[in-house]
Amino acid sequence: MQRVTNCILVVDQQILMLKKPRRNWYVAPGGKMEQGEHIKESVKREFKEETGLTLIDPKINGIFTFIIRDEEKVVQEWMLFTFYCENYEGKQLDFCREGELEWVSIEEAVLKPMAEGDRKIFEHAIKSDEILYGTFTYTSDYNLLAASLDPR
């Protein structure tokens, strides 16, 4: 099962986002866990690889199950661990091979094109440090079919 960690880094009311080339959708930087990593190691490694920045004291903010459905059939299940962080060290990369890095104001961030479930994850992270648990069900074209969230 694929497991992904990412981090919403907020500094001076701006979020460091990554615009992915495929659909021009915005995401929080991150990526796939490697064998034997725990989730905090993973998010620090992935964030540094994509941005050049070392996260200082990231906190888990959301733990999610993703289901991809093709008609009635579940074709994929994976997990996402989203951290929130307000401090970093290091110098930002000029070039990220995964897409374009962009600091976006909090107000604009939640209006950017993105997967609909990701919008709920950003909205929660910005307003709460309570951990959000949830399952998102998508089509294989990434249309959100259902979201079951706790707290709602």
Added chain:
Amino acid sequence: MQRVTNCILVVDQQILMLKKPRRNWYVAPGGKMEQGEHIKESVKREFKEETGLTLIDPKINGIFTFIIRDEEKVVQEWMLFTFYCENYEGKQLDFCREGELEWVSIEEAVLKPMAEGDRKIFEHAIKSDEILYGTFTYTSDYNLLAASLDPR
């Protein structure tokens, strides 16, 4: 990948533990996640199935990667999500098919026979509500080879 959720329920300085028949090792009640569940749904379902009790407001306390090694080879990797809870409702089952349910004082709980990594998980949960991240590496006979924990 197997994913397991469990919960350390502490009421009146006692922990509800499950003594498993195979090695007489003690564990926190819980079990395998089902397709499409998020981790909080999973722990509430599993805990109720094993104990009869409905957890009220369980909080995540630890997120762990487990690696099982046979000599140099990684033969299994799975994840454990451990919750901590102080409130429940419902009536405890007289019989649990997974083993024997037993309320154990906090002081005795950490001295019971159990996997060595589980002891670290119990010790942390009892003393801290900070989330513990870690990777435990075991032999296939469940001898602990290494533990990488954050915070240490």
